[in-house]
Amino acid sequence: MDTTLRDGAQTTSVSFTLNDKIRIALALDDLGVHYIEGGWPGSNPKDEEFFKEISKYSLKAKVAAFGSTKKKGVRAEEDKNLNAIIDSGVKVAVLFGKSWTLHVTHVLKVSKEENLELVYDSIRYLRDHGLEVIFDAEHFYQGYKEDEEYALEVIKTAEEAGASVIALADTNGGTLPHEIYEITSRVVKELKAKVGLHMHNDSGCAVANTLMGVLAGARHVQGTINGLGERTGNADLIQVIPNLQLKMGFKVIPDLTKLKGVSRLVYELSGLHPNPYQPFVGDNAFSHKAGVHADAVMKVPRAYEHIDPTLVGNQRRIVISELAGSSNLLNYLEKIGIKVDKKDERLRKALQKIKEMENKGYSFDLAPASAVLQILKELGIYTKFIDLQYWKVINESGNLSLAVVKVNSQLQASEGVGPVHALDMAVRNALQKVYPELSRVKLIDYRVVLPGEIKNTESLVRVTIEFTDGKDNWRTEGVSTSVIEASVIALIDGLDYYLQVSKKLKTEILN
Incomplete structure (x- = not known):
């Protein structure tokens, strides 16, 4: 009952x-x-x-x-x-x-x-x-x-x-x-x-x-x-x-697969955030962060999973972080159609880069898409679709903000409700002339946390943005002492990730 x-x-x-x-x-x-x-x-x-x-x-x-x-x-x-x-x-x-x-x-x-x-x-x-x-x-x-x-x-x-x-x-x-x-x-x-x-x-x-x-x-x-x-x-x-x-x-x-959906509905209507650590249906219930765990579970799922997550409407998630190993990176690359040998030296360098960035305040288990961009750069298959040369935000009275950007040599100004919205509109208006597919990308979540301080004087700001194209969702992240700059980094990464995947990587195979 x-x-x-x-x-x-x-x-x-x-x-x-x-x-x-x-x-x-x-x-x-x-x-x-x-x-x-x-x-x-x-x-x-x-x-x-x-x-x-x-x-x-x-x-x-x-x-x-x-x-x-x-x-x-x-x-x-x-x-x-x-x-x-x-x-x-x-x-x-x-x-x-x-x-x-x-x-x-x-x-x-x-x-x-x-x-x-x-x-x-x-x-x-x-x-x-x-x-x-x-x-x-x-x-x-x-x-x-x-x-x-x-x-x-x-x-x-x-x-x-x-x-x-x-x-x-x-x-x-x-x-x-x-x-x-x-x-x-x-x-x-x-x-x-x-x-x-x-x-x-x-x-x-x-x-x-x-x-x-x-x-x-x-x-x-x-x-x-x-x-x-x-x-x-x-x-x-x-x-x-x-x-x-x-x-x-x-x-x-x-039908146990309906459990997660019912759980999320009750969270939504009760005004509470879903507990990511909730057994069976939480987002972290079948997440694997340590490299040893990820490597084992990709070979034999029951090595670290007590049930098949799909039985309760959930899914396995391999996390990219400072604790990750090559298997964690391979899992994300395979999802976007990239095959790389586990012993590839470039993977080791990408992992080292990720650990360095996490030491500076990033948390790629929250925003794996930003980590994937770093991996692509180390693999030498990254294409620079977006070149942000200049940006500025002016906040007027009330909620109105004005953003001016120069991206891919195009100057664009837009107004929006808040600085992030204004920046998003300006960047899109410039890029959609060349990449019309970006019109499918929507920003659906925006979060700010304070992960630490630099030399006990300036506070770091971590901004995580979630995007969707109606089929897939992805998160990117920016870290800075300025919330606006962190937002710009996360925003550009989110659009960049979509272009990398949609324009090139689904057919790219590396040996």
Whole structure:
């Protein structure tokens, strides 16, 4: 069961619009999750509207509404929260209740017997209205460790009331994997209902705890896309699903290759940057930087890769850097149609040049296209298509900037929104007269970082620009004490790389 739209929406700084929630729900349905927890209809108007809107779609997944057991002193049929779930029109309710005596007596402030009545009456009321009920035993593992007998009594009461799934929640995320296994194993033996898991990541163990719970016999798993959730988040389904399917032999979803796309959509709609180090789908999940690693993985992929990256919609990436070896360079050359002997002395010189540039502030693992240009120059197959002889930028009031450039003996001036845009326009206007194919190249990302200082006085600026021609993407980089000059270097490299590849290198073969 995915709870991105409920527990994931409780992530600090994340706020999904109604349209965001619909888009995510449709993506989750396409992914093949079995339950989509859409929100808490008794808590806010947006979630109530979501259930109305999502009912207009024919989903394969079951849409579930979340809520709590009835309030103390109120009959189930009079409880607004329970009736909001019924009124939402869903067929599945996810109901949470207290299973830790601390919360029963000190937070909810009822007797242990009263809490059992709250659990039973709430579940029974929803069942009598035809709903399937998943009972989330809040703080179950904490409760079990303090009062084993009562924690078990709570979930047995939920089972007796008609809950089809009893989900054991590690609500404060403080339980470790070996404890999860031991306690879950005991619960599986005690219950006839399906046992589920709801893990938080406060100890960094949410994914491991989920897998250990499954090993112990649980067969219902809850989590969120990208591990969104309260505090440090929930179990990341992007990690849980492929581990269950590829490593543990469970059939979870029909097509794992959709995982990366769903992950990126949720990052986009949550306003968060994708985590490049995220297992399975991160951009660095199958990146190889050290020369030894790259050489081995190009010969035998499983030497350093635990799965084929394409299984989860990802791809292998060989990084060019100061730690790279000849194999890293060969990989990039082969991608653009260049074949060079690994023992070619020119490769060694190119690698040395790259290491020298990285020592000065470049980071070619972020912008490999700039490194490829250096390799081509060392190989002696570089053609100088662009000769930038002069440039100047004038910033006027507001956002207007004027750029004047002299490139390939042509003088061109352009205005733009900001200095980089103005420079881009001026350079293009001059070059497209000779190279019309540059009209296909678009600048799609621009980033600035400060990698260090020179003699403790001037700060270096590193600018990375990403380009696309609609088919391929590439990144180039410039380093300078001036952000404008660094931008010019990266911009020219980006256009230059495209011309080198499109005009010459796809048919060039070296022996």
